[in-house]
Amino acid sequence: MSLKSLHAQNHSLSLSKEQLHVLEKTSYVSFSKKLNESGLFPLTVKPLEIFQINVGKMCNQVCKHCHVDAGPDRKEIMTREIMLQCLSAIEKSGAHTVDLTGGAPEMNPDFRWFVEEISKLGKKIIVRCNLTIIVANKKYNDLPEFFKQHKIEVVSSLPYFTSAKTDSQRGEGVFEKSIQALKMLNDVGYGKQDSGLILDLVYNPAGAFLPGDQSGLEREFKNKLKTNFDIEFNNLFTITNLPVSRFLEYLERSSNFESYMEKLVNAFNPSAAANVMCRNTISVGWDGYLYDCDFNQMLELKVASPINHVNNFDTSMLEKRAVITGQHCYGCTAGSGSSCGGTVI
Secondary structure, eight states, X not given: OOXXXXXXXXXXXXXXXXXXXXXXXXXXXXXXXXXXXTTOOSOBOOSOOEEEEEOBSBOSOXXXXXXXXXXXXXXXXXXXXXXXXXXXXXXXXXXXXXXXXXXXXXXSTTHHHHHHHHHHTTOEEEEXXXXXXXXXXXXXXXXHHHHHHTTOEEEEEOOOSSHHHHHHHHOTTHHHHHHHHHHHHHHTTTTOTTSOOOEEEEEOOXXXXXXXXXXXXXXXXXXXXXXXXXXXXXXXXXXXXXXXXXXXXXXXXXXXXXXXXHHHHHTBOHHHHHTXXXXXXXXXXXXXXXXXXXXXXXXXXXXXXXXXXXXXXXXXXXXXXXXOOOGGGGGTSBTTOOBTTBOOO
């Protein structure tokens, strides 16, 4: 696995237009046609509930499935000026949850200030933590206490409950560091019954296949992590890998792209399509531009609205838009569906 992002390698698939070209050249029925057949086109939005904010693409890991193409070499970081615009938009929006992601969001130098300011607005805060950042450097060792102080819901990636599968996807030594970080979170109460401190894990398949049953995997993860490491957590979310960025590069390089797309198309579920996260979520890029979801953000598909930046945020205008869709959307609508909170049905 390369220790550099596709961007740093000057890889053609670091460009959104090239990714879209690959996705659109497939012979499968267009996603919009499939939506139309299901009576769901155009896909309209619901009242806004969740602000998902990417505070930067910098990360201490280089995972082979990463749709953000994040890594230590990525310098795109949200400034405090954009964060202030976000705070104004959040306050006006009526959204009840702010979901902070990256990269490793904690690597943004204004991360803690931003969390404190969001807390003042009385919003629920989710931080998508890769776990290893907690033990990567002494300056991050107190993150579990900081998370607890602000009652943050921690959502952490853990591809599997063994080192071999985890390290193959996320890098050598990641599993051991993740276990260490999970113990630190448990030590302050995260994942413990009746603590009110929520610790959720995220499972992504390690190859070109769809995730298994979420409830079954959750039971297995809970049993293995408790038995082998005395670790507890609240929920396991299964997320389908979308054919975007590094996972798309993997599919192309391994000659799995066509077969994987076929799996997604054949598993299309209208009920999942009706409940996709982009209908009640707005995604904010590190530079303040607005997208229907995190995946559209990485493909640079801005919202279909004259309001496309957080500095002129207008909830009523944004709720008139239809969601921008494409072939990659088959990933969120396959089987039981996929979202940042796991299955959707």
